[in-house]
Amino acid sequence: MTAPPWQADPYTDALRAGRGPLFLRRHDGWLLPLEVERWCAEPDAADRTVLSHSQGAVLDIGCGPGRLVAALAARGRTALGIDISPEAVARTIRVGGSALHRSVFDPLPREGHWDTALLIDGNTGIGGDPRALLSRVSELVRPGGLLIAEAAPLDVDERTVVQVFDGTSKEGSAFPWARVGTEALLRHGRAVGWEREEVWRAGGRRFVAMRRGARAGS
Structure with a gap:
């Protein structure tokens, strides 16, 4: 039997080892490298x-091995990670963060009250x-709450398996799975009530901050 995604599969093995190689592979053989070593390290300049x-209480969706949650906790911030990988949740807790084994589509604590x-x-x-x-996500944050999302480095809007x-x-x-670049991310956000706040680049990565508007989460 094939293992569930992100659980008893190569991702679990890579998190335990703290390194790759690891990829997402599309049906046509295309590979997207996954940066396991960076995820398992301390936050880098772009992460910072x-x-x-980020503002107030933070929910890290798909927290992985927990570097951001642990860094926020070390600063005295309220932060919770969620991930569908049991190993990711366990590792987040080991490095000092709080995490739950949940999907973003599951019922979650503090729904409608997260600041970021x-x-x-x-x-x-x-x-x-x-x-x-x-x-x-608009159902999870408070009115006027913030979403910080990392966009794909290319101008892409792809849905795939x-x-x-x-x-x-x-x-x-x-x-x-999907890949969305900056413009596609902003466009999808606008369609469900998110308002652009800021776009920036750091360390070769692209980030978008959007604010929950009046229509989002309604």
């Missing part, structure tokens, strides 16, 4: 721009439908 832009939500490290791809994801792949013979089950 995310931390400095994060979608970093490609997590705008969760579920394969960026608009549905952004609509769900991928598997986690370690470059050898190990792979997880197929699941829907």
